[in-house]
Amino acid sequence: MTTASRDRTVLVDPERHGAYSSIGEALVDSVDGTVVSVAAGTYAETLEIVDRALTIRALEGADVVLDGTGADRPVVLAHGGRVGLHGLTLRAGGVAAVRADHAELTMSACSLRARYGPAVLVQGSGPVTITDTTIDGAEHGVVLEGASGVLENVTVDNVSGDGMIIGLGADPEIRSCTISGCGHRGLYVYQHSRPVVRDCRISRTGRAGIAVAHRAAPELSHNSVLDTRGVGIEVGADCGGSIEACDVENTAEPGILLAQGSTARLRTARGGTGPGSGGSRVDTLLAELDGMVGLRGVKAEVRSLVDEIQVNTWRTQAGLPTGVVSNHLVFAGAPGTGKTTVARTYGKLLGELGVLARGEFTEVSRRDLVGQYVGHTAEKTAEVFERALGGVLFIDEAYTLSRLAGSGGDFGQEAIDMLVKLMEDHRDDIAVIVAGYTREMDDFLAANPGLASRFSRTVEFENYSPDELVHIVERMVAAGEYDLDPRSHPVLAEHFARHTDEVNFGNARAARRLFEGMRTAQSSRLRGSGRIPQPAELRALCVDDVLLAIRR
Template sequence: MARTLFVAPGQRGALGSIGEALDAADDGATISLAPGEYSETVDLRDRSITITAAEPGTVTISSSSRDAPLLRATRCRLELHGLVLRATDEPGIEVRGGRAKITGCEVSTEQAAAISIVDGADVELSGTKVTGGRYGLVIEESDGVVDRCEFRDIADDGVILRLGTRATVRNSTLAGCGFRGIYLYQAGNSGVERCEISQTGDAGISVADQTSPTISECWIHDTQGVGISVGRGCGGVVDSCRVENTAPPGVLLADGARTEVREGEPDAATPHVGAAAATSGRQDLEQVEKLLAELDGMIGLAGVKHEVRGLIDELQVNEWRRSEGLSVGTVSNHLVFAGAPGTGKTTVARTYGELLRALGVLPNGKFREVSRRDLVGQYIGHTAEKAASAFDEARGGVLFIDEAYALSRSSAGSADFGQEAIDTLVKLMEDHRDEIAVIVAGYTGEMVEFLDANPGLASRFAKTIEFENYSPEQLVQISRHIAKGEDYVLDDDVDSALLEWFAHIERDENFGNAREARKLLERMRKSQSSRLRSLGHRPSRTDLRTLTLDDLLDAVRSEG
């Protein structure tokens, strides 16, 4: 049975700090905090832990460092309940991969995003209040549900959903945001349901860059910009929303937007439009073309795009043959993605799942990312149960196993357990091959080793798709793309310096490709912050958006 550890500084028999409790806690433990204030920074990696207030709202955790998130969870299974988190220059909560459930909390910061969800995380945020910060909530390349939350007095955007994210924001309130209430950027089929958005410095909801959301039963009022703005190339539905006292027109569709606007007033009794439904074999060819266009819009990856298009073409032709009564051979939807980190494997896997859904091959585009720790147990018989559970959770969509080669390697005497996970997956992949797409990913050489771990494993996969490293020129493009997505611009003289940096950076096994570009931009933002705070006056909007050559040089020096 999981332990509960009680933290109460100065109380006999209790632990004195959160850090002490984390050092003593086993995976699955609950840490219960007595009322009071705790000045600590929490950094969790590969842990399964619950942190809860003994009495909700009576526990405040504040930053002990201005250089790190107040609470960072990397590849964890984390639950937070009833906490008040007060950060300064960094996020109050940062979730990198893994799964997190955050309920009944209050989160604030001064400079960064109050809550940051990145790197393939799966997060449920409910009953939580977010105040202050440059952004309220940022979800990037992750899945999430935001329910009954409140975002107030945010300096810039209240909520940002971007770059491969699939999330739903519902039953929530956003007020007093300096720029936009909710900004969706390359956020696929995300949704905004039954939300109230008011007093924003620009649009209440802004949709951009190939996003096709469902926006339903929302009340948007008293905004300086339009109520809802939809950019060129975007689709989706705006259904039964009320837009009042905003800049005209209430709903602005750019030329080339494909969004359907349905009239009606918000009604709590009306089922929300975005409810998931099985495809039952029906095809949405418009959605297929939209997803393929999104794939084509990715920087680089020419070989990957060609391979994915070939798979989709085969599936489409097979469906045509089937409709004409012609025979169709068995096709596996399982794939191997081989290549270095940061080359877009996770993003392409998500898109592939959505394509299979649109083609009617799979009932939904659900995406479940796991690693060795999610599949391998700690005792005999536990592994098969964990592997089967992860498989079942992904049924109807994509099971993405990152660094899959770790399953075939010895680890602290549990090598047989890793092999048990592989053997379990091999059987499940065959028994349910029409219900799921399993994608295994990792370095090219190690994936060859992985496929040799079971005699039937290699035959379960349709093919191996190689993801090449990005060229220096492509990394410059990616840097500009990331900067644009975060409302930054790079000075004209930055490109040549970036090109030189990426051309000379060491490309060993730790080289992260697009992650290197993102890390460099993060350091440039920190350098810009220091530069602007030393001006002695409030910077202009242009100053706040522009990253300069000096910022790059300072960021490079700090890395060295």
């Protein structure tokens, strides 16, 4: 007579005769498919499971603790195979509590803590399923690299680093999870990962609630982000995905930050940056603007212009009169303060709002407008102007047109006079933005009696503060897929504080030069090591790299 095969169950209970006295002993005797049931107690064990299909489960109502705090290895380490952990409490020392390498991991109703390292580390495709599990105390809560699967009803609290890290192309579904009390970010998504994150609550983080970097594209919907020291949701350049119906409250400004170059779609997000019609391209462009470091006054000016244009559109549709609004602006301030970037975004906004036909951007300087003989300047200026119709004409260092006015042989004044006429003739077909130092731009506006009246307002671009410049460097570091030693931050801040008041200080341009210097210093250091560096070393920018770049 034969019986149908089924998974075997064995008992671990040091107090019972006939049962196994340790979990490790039971695993040695178990075949694939075995369920190891564990009685209440504390088991000072670490388990390594290689290419096995096993389940470790606490007996119903039993308090089972796997204590690996005295070991330098994970409490449970799985290589390949399929491992299930249910109803267990795991305490780790200096490494992960649970680590799965190219293994299928299932966890439910577990409680984890790790002194250092992540509570859960999964590397490889998985899949992983973690449900109804609590992590209280670790360096990072859950780290998934390249894995798929589901995380549902997972609570992460009181971690010194990031609550969850989703990297290396991982694409799990993260549902109804709670992340709080994180020293860094609540959820960090990077390196081409595409998780679906829904109905999660993230709060009390030392940095951004959700941060997206390195070409990742998560789908974020119906999440709540609140009480964060950093911004609510931050999406880096070259990152995509979507943000839909997310609540962002009591975070650093802006609530939702989309860096320039991000393709993330912002749809009906509350606490974000849209002026009213949530989910429109205008919302996304304003979010890109908010994604720039600093420039609080500039952002407010652009928003007020957008609001005025939008209201005028509604008034026209309602048959009400509207005032005349000039699209021409003066951008005044030092180099490297974002004038060109803001001008590009402004043109796109005017295009999306229907004010301009195309919203395209044409940047010129004195040499593009001024000719070499009488009559040549008017011709060149008219050609440039006509080419820019339907978009934005951005004239950088416009004050150089008037710098030599009145001196023999200079035709800059002719270009100014021609611009005044063309701006009047095509007032609704183009936005002209002139940019330069504040004092010099005052002289430029005085070069023709009708010039100043052609511009609706002057937008003042202030110098970046030392902290803002450090933030700019940090963004460059992240975009380049480097890791900056946190001890470098006060060094950078002190360096910028010494130079920001200099007359010819380049602001963001100076930050860019310093970052390039840091990369050069790192290259010299690694090349001189006499060996091929590890990937982590290739990413690391240390304090010495920063100091060397500063000295140069």
